[in-house]
Amino acid sequence: MNSNNLRNLRNIGVIAHVDAGKTTTTERILFYTGENHRIGEVDDGSTTMDFDPQERQRGITIHSAATTVHWQGTQINLIDTPGHIDFNIEVKRSLRVLDGAVVVFDGVAGVEPQTETNWRLADDYRVPRIAFVNKLDRAGADFPRVVSMMRERLGARALPLQLPIGAESEFRGVVDLLALQALVWDRDDAKEPPRVTEIPPELMSAAQAARARLVEAVVERDDALLDAWLRGESPGVDALRAGLRAATIAGDIVPVLAGSAFRNRGVEPLLDAVVAYLPRPGEAPGAADTQGPLSALAFKLSADDHGAMVFVRVYSGVLKRGDTVFNASTGKAERASRLYEIHADRRVERDELVAGDIAGIVGLKDVLTGHTLASAKDAPVLESIEAPEAVIDVAIEPRSQDGTAALAKGLAVLVREDPSLRLRQDTDSGQTLLSGMGELQLEVAVEKLRSRFGVEVQMGRPQVAYRETLTAAAEVHHLHRKQSGGPGQFAELTLRVAPLPRGAGMRFDSTVVGGAIPREFIPAVEVGVRKAALAGPFAGYPLVDFEAVLVDGSHHVRDSSALAFELAAAAALREAVLKASPVVLEPLMAVEVITPADYLGDVIGDLLRRHGHVQGQDARGNAVVVTAHVPLAQMFGYIGHLRALSSGRAQFTMQLSHYAEVPARAALAA
Structure with a gap:
């Protein structure tokens, strides 16, 4: 469609592996855009986006949270997503409705398992993205190595737009390769803008070489720029930015920026890049026609004291408060009683929603995640959102008979809100089984039953969800x-x-x-x-x-x-x-253990005893990363054992790799 009709709006998400600094980066974005007047910190439980009590208590993001900010005259609808694999449904349904993403990388760890999973999801949904290499002030941080990992492990054409000035504790700024100037933060004070200065002489040669590679990558996609470049003409900065924007939106290039969000370094240039290189609604690959009749996708549900709220992305048309809409997925009519712009845990009432908006609707009764809302019953149904596979079951029952009804109500709400939770009755025992993606997700669900619905429950030991x-x-x-x-x-x-x-x-x-x-x-x-x-x-x-x-x-x-x-x-x-x-299938988990080299032999030996198959090992700074496929049945309680094995110095992550036939040794036990 005509670019003149596109709104000056960016719908973006921030995605990353757990502990890469994603929420810290988001909190700085809220501060620099004026949405917040003080910076929230994960460690002291004062973040804006992690407002759920469990998020603040655990220091992790559990729910995707949306907010609206403004930067350089551009509205940015921002969704902060969880990094933990147990809550991957939140990333999946957010990416489904976003036009662009900022992927945060740990400057020491580089490409981690959940980053890779989220990157593939963004590929599936054709979401253009920019990369922010964070924590460059940490010991062992290595910007070139992270860029190399992006190219090798993600298959991304990662192109740095910046080079770091200083390393580890001496990291103090970045070289802007397009403008060929330096941005230096003399202090960690978030209120102090960077000082624009000359590129340090020792970095000039590297900066010129990196800029030459950047220019070559951009001009080869544009015939006019390429012809001029071949004639020896150097493209101007504005022409390079326009070419880089087109390449980013097409998914051909991933711009890479550098910084340390915790020390307030690199966030303003990151916001500039969001506006400069990520698409407006209707501009991304496969975007809907924003001028057509109403078409919106429900991507998240949330129930609270005010009733159920359905989060939607409007792809085309206009929705006014009080309008009757059709659920094209079911054919039922619904009434949109109230419309809200979302600011984390605050709501601002709106009279109407238009194409490009990400907002909340109250009043919809039978809408589920993935349903299409439209102005006509027979309207085309948008691509839905598939929930990931559940791999763990727990038996759940109220502590007293008085809680039976409340438990049933609470479980129905949780399963409606989170499609990755499954509920069924065991045919042999008659027990109610709650299934999910991991132990943490089920623990959080049980805590919600207690805190939100007042139900004290007994939870059985986690069991593998065999097939x-x-x-x-x-x-x-x-x-x-x-x-x-x-x-x-x-x-x-x-x-x-x-x-x-x-x-x-x-x-x-x-x-x-x-x-x-x-x-x-x-x-x-x-x-x-x-x-x-x-x-x-x-x-x-x-x-x-x-x-x-x-x-x-x-x-x-x-x-x-x-x-x-x-x-x-x-x-x-x-x-x-x-x-x-027939045969029984079991979930095999992709396990990544990061351990000091002193404990490498013990870690590998322990994985082998758990019937794991070691896939490889790789140096990461002064640690070693071991990757393996291990049956989930062998991984319950692993974190405590690993800490004891490594004097508390090793850590691990795991996610579902695939289902495989249970070997004869375990078939009877299953």
């Missing part, structure tokens, strides 16, 4: 007939099952022809298959990665019904699975 699947194809014929006076039940069908690749989920198809089974009963067959797959017949775990095909069948004019075919399909699936060589 079962097929390794062969099978076909069964099943007849469901029941006659006990009055109308009977009759359903006959032939069902074929076959394995699918890991991660494919479940697929259902029908090849029935000639009306052997009336069309209105075929959806009931699928319902029966899906219900039966919730608890597989082999070991009672959910059945995944298989295809079920309804091949043939017959019906009775009077006695056949949707219920009869649903029951027949469920029984047929159970029978077919047992003939299809």
Whole structure:
């Protein structure tokens, strides 16, 4: 669309691995843009964006938090996201609705596992991004090494726009490669702007070489600039910025900046880069037409004392307070009672939302994460948001019978808010099982039940969320007939099952022809298959990665019904699975341990005893990084053991790598 119609707005997120300094960077952004008059700190629990009591208590971000700031005449809608893998759904649904992102890297650790996961998500959603290498004042910080890691591990065309002046505790400023000048912070005082000065003589040669590489990367994308450059003409700074902006928005280049947010160094140039290089709404790849009818995506839900709030990104059209909208995902009409601009835990009421806005709506009753809101019932449905795989189950029950109703209400709200939480009943024990991505996520959920809903609960020991699947194809014929006076039940069908690749989920198809089974009963067959797959017949775990095909069948004019075919399909699936060589699957975790070299042998030996497969090791400053795939069942309580093993000096992170067949040694235990 015409760029003149685009709003001077940036919808961006700040993403990073846990402890890279993401929230600290965000707090400085709030200060420099005038949103806050004092700087909040993670360590003393005074941050604006981490306003949830659990976030302040634990010193980590749990929920993505949105706010609105202004810089150099540009409005910036900013979302601060969690860095911990257990809350990755928050990153995923934020990236789905953002136009750009700032990725914060630890200047010592470089590219860490969660950074890599988030980077791939940004690739999936085609989100342009800029990189901020933080903590360059720390011992072991190495800016060139981090840029090299971005290129090697992320496949990014990372191009520094700055070079650091000074290293580690002597880090005091940056060289601006486009303007060929130095920005120096003489003190850590956030109120004192950088001093613009000459580039230190010892850095001039490196700065000129880095600028030459930057210019070459920019001009090769623009024919006019390239022709001039080949004729020996040096592009002006404005032309270079325009070319760099186009390359960044296209995803061809990732500009890299340097700084130390904690010491208030490098944040103003980072804000300048957000405005200069990240896209406006409608400018990003695959953006919607902002001039069309209303189309908005619900990406987050939050329930509090004021009622449920639905966070939306408006892609096109206008939504006014009190308007009736349609949930295009369900066909239901909803009323947007009130509209709010979000400032962390503050709300500012709005009369209308327009294309590009990220805001909150109160009054929507049946909207879930990933639903599309539109002005027409039959409007196109926007790409939804898929929740990540749950890998851990815990049994949960109230401490007293009086809390049963409150527990049910609280769990329903939590699962509605967080699609990565799953709730089901164990068919054998009758227990309520809450499933999630990790122990921390489940601990936080239980604490919410206590603090928000007043429910004291008993939580069982975490258990691995095993799955079962097929390794062969099978076909069964099943007849469901029941006659006990009055109308009977009759359903006959032939069902074929076959394995699918890991991660494919479940697929259902029908090849029935000639009306052997009336069309209105075929959806009931699928319902029966899906219900039966919730608890597989082999070991009672959910059945995944298989295809079920309804091949043939017959019906009775009077006695056949949707219920009869649903029951027949469920029984047929159970029978077919047992003939299809079923196996149990377990989650294998990608584990990264950072340890002093003195403990390397002990760490590797311990991982091997846990049936882990070491993938590699790499030097990181004066430490060694060990990567391995380890069964989740072997990782419960690992942090305490690792601390004891390394005198408290080693640390680790893990995230789901893939599901794999449980070896014979563990199949019985599973």
